[in-house]
Structure formats: structure tokens, C-alpha cells
Amino acid sequence: MLSTERSGGGRGRNANAVDDSVSDTPRGRFPKTAHLLKHSDFQRVYKSGRRHFSGNMTVFYLRTQPEVAPEPNEAGAAEELCAQPKGRVRVGFTVSKALGGSVERNRMRRRMREAVRHHLLMLECISGSVDIVINPKKSSLVAEFPQISQEIERAFRVIRQNCGIAGKKIGEQEARSR
Secondary structure (H helix, E strand, C coil), X not given: CHHHHHHHHCCCCCCCCCCCCCCCCCCCCCCHHHECCCXXXXXXXXXXXXXXXXXXXXXXXXXXXXXXXXXXXXCCCHHHHHCCCCCCEEEEECCCHHHCCHHHHHHHHHHHHHHHHHHHHHHCCECCEEEEEEEECHHHHCCCHHHHHHHHHHHXXXXXXXXXXXXXXXHHHHHHHC
């Protein structure tokens, strides 16, 4: 009897599916277009940007100007490759080797990325483009995820306040809902 329950019940279930009834965490997206990847972009944020300090991380941010697209070449595809649309937010992570081995560094990066995914929509209403670099501290490895998520949310609130909001009513609505 036990063998028939195992064979029938487990086959229809997808191992990668998320069970929404278990988790009440907010849904969000962190698409590849929102990733900060180039070394030069990281350096520009470090040199010219502002900082926000918290217990488990340091967040650097810089308001950027949209890049001007070059003239289309013969193929005509240069515009879509080089143009940075207004209101784009890009987030990058830097985890130093001094914080631990690759397993620990990757765990820190994954936890930060998940917290960013939950709160990235907060920056959707920014009127310009912003590049953000998050440097976790060693304490983020043992911190509870809700604490990391709150610190990311607080940092994004500061960034939104300092970089400007396209619509002031959005911020007012959030303040009333709390």
C-alpha cells in the first residue's frame, strides 16, 4: 500500500515549483537587464556615488544619465544595443574574498539578490537612471533574512528619496498604508 502512494503522488509534482501557500514573501523580479556587470560601472559608482551604511551591508548608489545611442550602423541595430532607457535601475554585488571562501561569498550574494528581488519595485518610480552596488559585511552571513530584507528596503527608501520620484503620490500612498 505504501509503494502505490509513493509512485502515484510524487510524479505529478514539479520539484522547482514554488508553493505560494507556504510562503508569504512578496513576489518580485530581478531581470538580467537590472544587473550591473561592467567593472567600469562599479568603479564609477564607487568614485562618484553616495553611500548608505547599515548593520549588514554598505550600499553605494549613483544617479546616472541615460546613454545616448550612436547612429545605427548598416544593420540598424545599434540603438537597441546601446540605449539605456530612462528610469533604469541596475544593481550589482561585490563580495570580497576577505569575507570567506566561495561558498560563504556566494551564499551572501544569493541572500542579497533575493532581498533585492523582493524590493526592486520600490525604485520603479525613480525619474532617472540609478546604479547601485551592494557590499555585504561578514555579519550578513549569519543574519536572519527578514533583517537583511529590511535593510535593503531601508536603503532603497533612502535612494528613492535622494534620487527623486517621478510621482510624489506614490510615496504618499506608501506612507499612509504603513
